Amino acid sequence: MTILFRPELVYTGDRFEGGKQIVVADDGIIQGIEDWSIADSGEVAGATIENLPGRAMLPGMIDVHSHSFQRTIRGSVESRLKAGPNFWSWRDAMYRAANRFSPEELYTIACMAFMEMALAGITTVGEFHYVHRDRDGSPYENPNEIALQVIRAANDVGIRIALLRVAYVRAGFNKPADAGQRRFIEPTSEEFLTNTDALRSALRESGESAWIGVAPHSIRAVPIDYLREITAWARSERLPVHMHVAEQPAENDACMEEYGTTPFALLDREGILEEKFTAIHGIHLSAGEIAALGRSGAIIGACPTTERNLGDGILPADALMRAGVRIAFGSDSLTQIDPLENARELEYNLRLKQLERAVLDNVDGTALPQRLFACSTVNGAASLGANAGTLAPGMPADFFSVDFHDPSIAGSGPEELLASIVFGLAKTAIAEVAVNGRFLVQGGRHQRQEAVIRDYAALMRRQAGVYD
Known part of the structure; x- marks a missing residue:
């Protein structure tokens, strides 16, 4: 009717x-x-x-970058005693959470995260999904067991989901294996592509409610030959590609050590920067890299609420917009789920840095409120390949x-x-x-709402050793 x-x-x-x-x-x-x-x-x-x-x-607004399992560490890592002084020590606390939960428990957690998104006006999420294996690092009988649980959570809550299936190979250049990453690793590109294509086949009947993208985790986690192969496959299949890029200065330093250039320069040289590519964070950029991004048509997936929480740095949004780069928003670690807070932070960070107001007003010919709301809607839809945003x-x-x-x-x-x-x-x-x-x-x-909160609260009490 x-x-x-x-x-x-x-x-x-x-x-x-x-x-x-x-x-x-x-x-x-x-x-x-x-x-x-x-x-x-x-x-x-x-x-x-x-x-x-x-x-x-x-x-409805679009969240292009979510790690739903990280909802479980909200509030528990806000001290140096528990999570250390920087991003890299916080990461160890996050790994402990990633290795704690069963597939069914990860479903319960994802329901909570996605329901909170719906309550914030978000109708589509890009889930950057890298918890693939069992807690001992062994594969499940169905390699997409957890991905399917996360997708089921989105379907049950009622929002659309782009499952951005993450490729994760190593701890970094010349670094020993990290036990905290054992659930993430798919060591060969063949295994990753086989499992990703199987997930796409499983979602064939989902239409516009669930679809996949390809997500090499980062330059440090995916060596160049592997990266070339999976991004070429994604390009041939017209799938969105998302990747963490230049979130921390140490990433740029490690890329320089391995490849003699910065992450964005490497991606540009390899032809990976293009319209279906979204660089998550993209904070630590040179003027030349910003210009290359503008020429490529690639999108920046900014996550200001997480970036401020982790001390990542401030996105040069004014320079990016002047270069014609589109910016979309993600909630990332789910410290706060509020796309409009991301919009405010994008602008307010620049005000604090430049000691001026309305820095992004008319940067690209669009009034400030309209431009920031477009980052929350149409730009996010473009990033995920979603028929949404207007x-x-x-x-x-x-x-x-x-x-x-x-x-x-x-x-x-x-x-x-x-x-x-x-x-x-x-x-x-x-x-x-x-x-x-x-x-x-x-x-x-x-x-x-009542059932989702009840189930999530019960799970977290059990994890804390508190029983009703």
């Missing part, structure tokens, strides 16, 4: 418009965005009407709505509403979230 969604305002790409209804077909695809008036508010033959008074509707005929009806009466945006008119949302929205204002025109969240609560 056709559904007519009637919010007070609809975000149509660069502004809010009133008096519009979204016409959604049985298959969840938007048929049209039409004018309507209160005089037409009676029953419509063959249609269900969803009146959303006091609401503004926006396209409200338009022919697109899936993936959206979130905000409540005008929430204190964080109360009093904002249509002209300043997007700026109020980007720079001031509290998550309490997110009222409804839908995927394919079907509500996941209503009245600020997810339809499975």
